[in-house]
Amino acid sequence: MAQYHDHLSTQFSSIMGSLTNKWGFVVVRTAYADDEATDAAxxxxxxxxxxxxxLPMAKEYAPPTSKNAPT
Structure with a gap:
């Protein structure tokens, strides 16, 4: 079951929306765990x-295809 973090989603959407959509990347940092299984999790x-x-942002900006074209 997905957890919803509205404040994070709003903040993330705002940041992503301010980008030019020409190029870019997002860096995600997590705490490093000593054991491989915990780190992978x-x-x-x-x-x-x-x-x-x-993904909601990706769907909004994706060019229309047969899968996401308006109906």
Whole structure:
């Protein structure tokens, strides 16, 4: 089940919306864990949260395709 962090989503959306959409990247930092399994789990969770925040923006800016074209 996805967790919703409205304040983070709003902040992330605002930051992403201010970019020119010509090029760029986002850096995500997580705390490093000593054991590989915990470290992998933390990265997986961070990536899932980033996707949750970013995908609505990606759909908004994506060029129309057969999958996302307005109906």
């Amino acid at each position: 933390q990265w997986s969770m961070a990536l899932a949260k980033l996707r949750e925040y970013a």
